[in-house]
Amino acid sequence: MREVNQSSPLEFILLGVNGQQEQEYFFILFLFIYPITLTGNLLIILAIHSDVRLHNPMYFFLANLSLVDIFFSSVTIPKMLASHLLGSKSISFGGCLTQMCFMLALGNTDSYILAVMAYDRAVAISRPLHYTTIVSPKSCVLLIVGSWVAGITNSLPHTLLTAGLSFCGSKEVTNFYCDIASLLKLSCSDIHFNVKMMYLGVGVFSVPLLCIIISYVQVFSTVLQVPSTKGVLKAFSTCGSHLTVVSLYYGTVMGTYLRPLTRYSLKDAVITVMYIAMTPMLNPFIYSLRNRDMKAALWKLFSKKIPS
Numbered sequence: 001m002r003e004v005n006q007s008s009p010l011e012f013i014l015l016g017v018n019g020q021q022e023q024e025y026f027f028i029l030f031l032f033i034y035p036i037t038l039t040g041n042l043l044i045i046l047a048i049h050s051d052v053r054l055h056n057p058m059y060f061f062l063a064n065l066s067l068v069d070i071f072f073s074s075v076t077i078p079k080m081l082a083s084h085l086l087g088s089k090s091i092s093f094g095g096c097l098t099q100m101c102f103m104l105a106l107g108n109t110d111s112y113i114l115a116v117m118a119y120d121r122a123v124a125i126s127r128p129l130h131y132t133t134i135v136s137p138k139s140c141v142l143l144i145v146g147s148w149v150a151g152i153t154n155s156l157p158h159t160l161l162t163a164g165l166s167f168c169g170s171k172e173v174t175n176f177y178c179d180i181a182s183l184l185k186l187s188c189s190d191i192h193f194n195v196k197m198m199y200l201g202v203g204v205f206s207v208p209l210l211c212i213i214i215s216y217v218q219v220f221s222t223v224l225q226v227p228s229t230k231g232v233l234k235a236f237s238t239c240g241s242h243l244t245v246v247s248l249y250y251g252t253v254m255g256t257y258l259r260p261l262t263r264y265s266l267k268d269a270v271i272t273v274m275y276i277a278m279t280p281m282l283n284p285f286i287y288s289l290r291n292r293d294m295k296a297a298l299w300k301l302f303s304k305k306i307p308s
């Protein structure tokens, strides 16, 4: 039964964390994280597009990852900041669903691009002679478009299912944004099917993780066949930074959503917020600071502005 009054459209309250002091801390944290995320990722895109030496699949994928990261953090953080500043924590049901839909789509697309990047490295290292034919410009575009399509495919069904739920009790979301687990917990409809679909969604979300693991096994087995310490170290350092992001990302998502919904607590909400805010911020640093070509391109980008 839907107890929605025509005169008062369904609205949710994004409570955030408990306590005024904690709210304040999070506000300051996001206030720092968001500009750093935007700047870092924009710089990566600019540096890659302005340096012809970086016009190859690996960097195009990285630029695409940065683009998704910009969208990903922009779906949640500005709203959190605005809510805090304006003191109005309400969000319409439509706004809530839109936020959820974008979050899921972008989060999934992000993970597919990470998988594409791992696949690209695996081909480059284990089949260097065939690299240009396998990772051709056409297949690059296909891989990127495929990542977006796969991301949206793992978002729309969940959003539509949630849109069909009734909310007749509390509308207070104990989180900074509308995430699927928080909304399911508030619903007074039968959510068994929704929860099953959510677990299935996490399963689908893990497919790219599997691709990443297979790619790395491939990389390491190739590298270890060639007894060169330098090559091994280089592979470990490149893949090491990639693996750091991936573990951070999957660790938080799976730790949060693969548990019974009743155990979904404020602590989980805080952890997902950290992942939503931190991963897009850390990506540029993890991928660029260890990379000589990327650093050179960034340097060029800055020195171009300064007439010598």
Ligand SMILES: *[C@@H]1O[C@H](CO)[C@@H](O)[C@H](O)[C@H]1NC(C)=O
Pocket: 045, 057, 060, 061, 063, 064, 067, 140, 141, 144
């Ligand atoms: C994303 O990848 C495609 C295909 O490689 C490339 O043409 C495009 O420029 C990339 N997007 C960005 C923002 O770099």
